[in-house]
Amino acid sequence: MAALGLSDDTDAISSTCNHTLYFDVCMSTLTSRPSSRGADVHGLAAISLDVGITHAKATISYAKSLSKQKGFAGGTYASACIADCLEEYKEAVQSLHDSTGALRRGSYDTVNALVSGAMTNSDACESAFGEKPGLQSPLTDRNDYFFKLCSNSIAITNLLG
Numbered sequence: 001m002a003a004l005g006l007s008d009d010t011d012a013i014s015s016t017c018n019h020t021l022y023f024d025v026c027m028s029t030l031t032s033r034p035s036s037r038g039a040d041v042h043g044l045a046a047i048s049l050d051v052g053i054t055h056a057k058a059t060i061s062y063a064k065s066l067s068k069q070k071g072f073a074g075g076t077y078a079s080a081c082i083a084d085c086l087e088e089y090k091e092a093v094q095s096l097h098d099s100t101g102a103l104r105r106g107s108y109d110t111v112n113a114l115v116s117g118a119m120t121n122s123d124a125c126e127s128a129f130g131e132k133p134g135l136q137s138p139l140t141d142r143n144d145y146f147f148k149l150c151s152n153s154i155a156i157t158n159l160l161g
Helices: 002-017 023-031 041-066 077-105 108-130 140-158
Strands: none
Touching: 002 023, 002 041, 023 041, 023 140, 041 077, 041 108, 041 140, 077 108, 077 140, 108 140
16 A cells, blocks of 8 residues: 555656656656655645755855865956855845745745746856856756756646646
């Protein structure tokens, strides 16, 4: 019977993830969280926001470690980009934290606006590097993944209302 419960949980997650643009990302992030077992769509939306917060915080840590490496030391254009990214991701974390409160209150339009703002923060981080020809962003993969997480959070929230 436990196997049936797991299958039912996976089916509920799959059904929810079918409404997202990034199905594989949705499935892998939600099924990796034990709290997703038995969660309804509201619970899955909360989990998806939490995954975004976790990823954004990890990106902040990674960017801080980059800022200490040669080539990203103070005074260079790349170091200014990393500093911008740190600020953008700090704002993104705050927006996602605020969105979890809005989700609890059932203010789904506010959730979507805040998550969209967080997506804009990661885009701004990426764009900073593109302003200087030949400079590659060391955060491209992280920014892309964050964008996908946020997109999925919006899609799941849209199922609520």
